Amino acid sequence: MDTLLEAPSMAKRPRFLELSDSSGPSLHLSFEKLLDSRACDSDQNLLIDRALRLGSALLEAGKRSARKRASIHNSLTWALPPDLTIKVFSMLDTQSLCYTAATCSMFHKCAMDPLCYANIDLTTVVPKVNNAVVSTMIQRAGKVLQSLRLGIVPGPTLSPGSSQPLVYTIRNSVDAAGFSWNDKRSRQGKESSILSRSCLTALSGDSGAAGALLKRLHLYNIERMDNTALCAALSACPSLLDLEIVGLHVELRQTLMSVSTNCHLIERLFFESSKTGRDDSLKSPTCVDLVNNCPHLTSLALRGFKLHDYKVRILVKVFSCATRKD
Template sequence: MDTSLLLHCPTTVSATSNPKLKRPCSSSLPEATRIPSPNPLDWLLESLLELPDSSAVALDLSFDRILQSRPYDSDKDDVIEHAFRLGSALAEAANRSARRRASMHNAVVWALPSDLTIKVFSSLDTQSLCKAASACSFFHKCAADPLCYSNVDLTAAAPKVNNMVVSTMIQRAGKELRSLKLGVEPCPVALLGSYPTLGISTRNFSDASPSLWNDKHSRQGKESFTLTRSCLAPLIAVGGGPGALLRRLHLFNIERMDNTAFGAALSACPSLLDLEIVGLHVELSQTLESVSRSCHLLDRLFFESSKTGRDDSLKLPTCHDLVTRCPCISTLALRGFKLPDMKLRIFVKGFRQLKFVDFSTSYSITGDFLRNLGGCTGGNLLEVLILRDCMHLREAEVSRFLSAILGGRFKYLRHLDVSNREGLASDDDWYHRCYSPSFASLGLLLQERPHLCVLADFPAEGSFVEEPMTSSDNDMNLPSLIGSHTSDGSTCSFSPEPSYCYNSDESSGNEDNVGPIFALHAEIADDVDYL
């Protein structure tokens, strides 16, 4: 059933466009049923409305005679102006009445009752909900229910909202708020496909092409500051506010957000299950401290640094607190930070339900943290492990990890990514890069684990040109084609990619010689109304 045929748009309905909306002429009623109006204005207006449509010529002649009876031109102008005002007021009154009647009509003929309509509206995205609310008064009333704003998504490719819009949406939702997404979403770059059951994000900032980064620079430099540090303040209230039952919080590129404001917002969200942070200028250590204090039910944590390679604030006590106080974490992504293996080992070993790990573009990772894991010591439930573009990742550690899988550990692992734009590091010299690792056990591993996908994309040695690279067929017995499939259905990818220079020092600890650093220069933009 096409419900659009049942609705009268308020901008097109008029007092004369629909015969059903006309007021019945009193002259058509029996004389005994007429009730004289005690108000003289009502009597006068009713007399005018009783005039037939054919009396337009007579009305025009009558108006001319009134004008001619005025001796002065100024009096005639006043009569004309007054007639315009009266006509406009009468038209506005007719339109208001028509809209009210149309709304009543929609409420009667609409196929769904109000409660089901509200439930349908609660499944719409925020922008579609606002459009539906503007259709008619009946839809506007249904869309005002707090349940319709339980999932607020105000993200967009360009800034469209300010703090006032966010506050309005949160206040409408009240304690029904379950999901909140804010900010300027980056251009998605598909890397691994999707893993919806694990909540994997497909964003990969380090793999974005230069044109995408240039677009981001120019856009953020002019209009990214429509949201400020206080945009999450409406979540906070004494005695439990809208953030009390919030389950999902995703924040993208809100560059004015700071540690204090973000920590205060997290303290008001004790029921949080899914936290995603991208492009916020907040420190890793303070953020994890706030999470461990307030969000003990957290299941998914995705945190991408806004300044790749600079943030090394993570401390050992913070790691232990997070593992102890947030034991339910199954998805952990910390991208672009300086993460020594010792601290990562605390996470992988401590989170007993951990299934998804992504430490892409992170510095200081050698792979040592994976030793002696995969059994009862932790990591036994791991399904996805992504160590893409970890510049200190060693070939020997990757080979040792593959041997551990072949030996029976990590039985649930189905996706492994050790790709690197600068190749893998050797044990003796970090500056010596390996662009064609042998991985002697990989061929046998893929035979025994046909559902395991291994991605190991490396550039041709000393070349920035994307050319096919020949793998060691003697060691691996695998085709050298990009993303090739073995006869048993397993997948292994070896493909060249353009070199991506990080200019890291040997210890990855020199703050003046790490890169790339995407400095985001921005200026305050004017508020842009949403929708």
């Protein structure tokens, strides 16, 4: 023990590695005797510090060796070549993919392929995804990103035709496990697991490469999302076919204007208001522009908006005429 803690280097293999698992008490007694042999507290503290650093170094060395051996074992026994492994990984949900990437270096390398992140689903029941996670996933996908789902969904994801509202107020919610927004906020001291208005900034990065081919964008109950941030994200998604917006504090008029300006290929638009109330900002020209600029639009749902009857009639009439033309 004395030689182990004091010698800076050893040419021979450490004998203590040959000790059995039941040698813990004897090691403890030996270390106590070694401490007692030191005359002053400073020497004893130095010895304890050396023991802790040595133990930490041994632990890390053991972990590295275990990961290396696991990677070698997997590379020899895993039946699929890398391209098929990537194909399999691309079928996993986002959370399972992250777990898979953490198993060994071989799986991690395959899981870092952009194709594995073509369909990103980071929806959760309670807040546990932040902007950094979203940005990392989008950057990994790059220009192959096809689908992106973010936010808080209350319970199992509902079918598009369901009449049950998806709007979810995070601050007043407690899930079955006793999770509370206010409790989490006070425990953490900072809102590290909350999506903010900049969570979609990565779509515009690298000259908009990530958003260029995005086909589906579903956003649920991101309370801090505003009109400016949403419109900036939509401007980076010219290939968008399916847009679902639920519980965001954004105006109907500005959202429809942004869709009609930037998303000419849109086929489905589902918009559920975060609060029930009359929206007087929507103008008739906005409805006309939406249908005229988005000729492929075949499904439109505006839930929770108390629109004036004449605006609804104009929207339905123009939408019906455009549908008959097809």
